[in-house]
Amino acid sequence: MxxxxxxxxxxxxxxxxxxxxxxxxxxxxxxxxxxxxxxxxxxxxxxxxxxDGKDVPVRNWLVAGLIPSGTVTLMTGDGGTGKSLLALQLATACALGKRWLGKTVAGGRALFVSAEDDEDELHRRLADVLDAEGAGFDDLDQLALRSLAGEDALLTELDTRTGKQKATDLFSELDAFLTDLAPALVVLDTLADLFPGNENDRAQARQFIGMLRGLAIRHDCAVVLLAHPSLSGIQNGTGMSGSTGWHNSVRSRLYLERVIQGDDEPNPDARVLRTMKANYGPTGAEIALTWRNGVFVADEPETGLDRGARRSKAMRKFMELLRLFTEQGRDVNSRAGRYYAPTIFAAHPEAEGITKNAFADAMECLFSQGAIRDAEVDRHRRKTTIIQEVE
Structure with missing residues (x-):
């Protein structure tokens, strides 16, 4: 050979x-x-x-199944959901060699770069995180921080004539610092402060992620980029940010969101971290979180029996509401939009606390069981597709 x-x-x-x-x-x-x-x-x-003859490389993870090493993970979350705190907890867990949300983290040096929080805010948040971990600041010699709040934090410059980006002095400074640090994790907070272009431009999005991935490859680390979702990303539950280029360019995407039932938020301290994309593992995983004493703590996992009971309840209630709406002459459909059944049912007074995502899961189960179907009907001289119960 x-x-x-x-x-x-x-x-x-x-x-x-x-x-x-x-x-x-x-x-x-x-x-x-x-x-x-x-x-x-x-x-x-x-x-x-x-x-031929070479060992197949082992895939390296910072957090198995969630955050791969050597590439970029995008973590989105609406303002105020706590994504910066959650990422700071991740960086601290990496530096201390401890677990994060019950998950094992590959230990090593970490860098947290914030363009939103000043040094005092980082100090306050770290104090809460360390208190929860039973550690002190003298234990964090493996964690480096930098606040860019109030400064020009752009990592690239955009040539408006060609649409191409080039590294700024700050990007080069970051690259050189990582050479000395040799980190396992780099957190960049947030996209809106670091990226100079149009978030809806797919080519610009892909080029920016490509430059960050170059950092991840050169320094053999995980890069976690924090971002705010677009309004449509919040409304449809995908957590997408601007162009689909962001979602398509990264190899892993996580979405931190509040737990909303209809128009209500029963527990303002509750969150769910969802795996929206995982090129190297399964998607659809969820971690239920609760904010306590300044940090996020993973809730006790559901047992299989609890999960089955919750799904059965959602399926039963879905059918009850579908029959009610049918009797009232009100149509719902299985596609995202104004008449999306899971959204409408979750907002109904008789939803019994079942969320939109739980109704969506129930709907898919009912379709697979043949209990409901998509049917094309005439409405106002137009063809439309609605959900019907199978008799």
Whole structure:
């Protein structure tokens, strides 16, 4: 086989390389010359056979299943939900080698960069976090902080003519500092302060995330970028921020949201952290949290019996409300929008505290069981799709 030292111009004759006879579409001699050019990209073309005999790399996680290392995780949450505090708890857990929300965290150095909170606010929040961990500031020699509040915090500059971005002096300063720090985690708070472009521009979003991913790769760390969701992202429960380019460019996305039932918030201290995207693991996971004494604490996990009972209740109530609405001549549908059944049912006075997400889960179960169906009907001389009970 061809190993890492095999000259590119000899690879056409190397075992596993292109056949000796016949032309090849790759000019290996030219590729070899590119590799010697200091101006060339660091990435290189290689044949898959060069991987033969090498150990398959182990995937590294900062938090298994939630936050992968070597890439960017986007954590969104509306203003005031506590995403900055939650991320500061994560950085502290990383520096102390402790658990976060009941999850094991790969220990190591951490950097928390805030463009929103000043040093006094970071001090106050850290005091609460350390009190909850039973630790002191003298235990946090592995955590570095920086407040950019009140300063120009942009990490890139945008050329409005070409739409391309280049690193600012602050980005270069951050890059150099990470070289010395060798962190396991970098938290950047928040996107709106750090990014100079249009959040609805997909190309700009992808380029910015690409530059942050370059940091994650170069320094072999997890980068967690905090952001506010758009209004539509809040309303439809996805927590999306601006263009879909943000969601599509990252490899993991978490969404911290309040627990709302209809128009009410029964417990203002309750939150849910949802896994909205996980290229390297399952999506749909939820961690129920409660704010206590200045920090977020994970609630006791539901048992399988409790979960089954909660789903059964939501399915029963979904059917009751669907029948009620049908009797009243009121249509609901299974698509997001004004007549989305889970949203309407969660706001109903007889919802019994069942949330929109619980109704959405119940609706999918009822569809899979064949208890309900999508039906096309005529309404005001137009075709529309509504949910109907299967007789």
């Amino acid at each position: 061809a190993d890492d030292n095999t000259p590119w111009d000899e690879m056409s004759n190397a075992p596993g390389g292109p056949p000796k006879e016949g032309p090849t579409v790759v000019n290996f001699a030219a590729e070899k010359a590119k590799r010697a050019d200091p101006k060339a990209r660091k990435s290189q073309f290689f044949t898959a056979t060069m991987l």
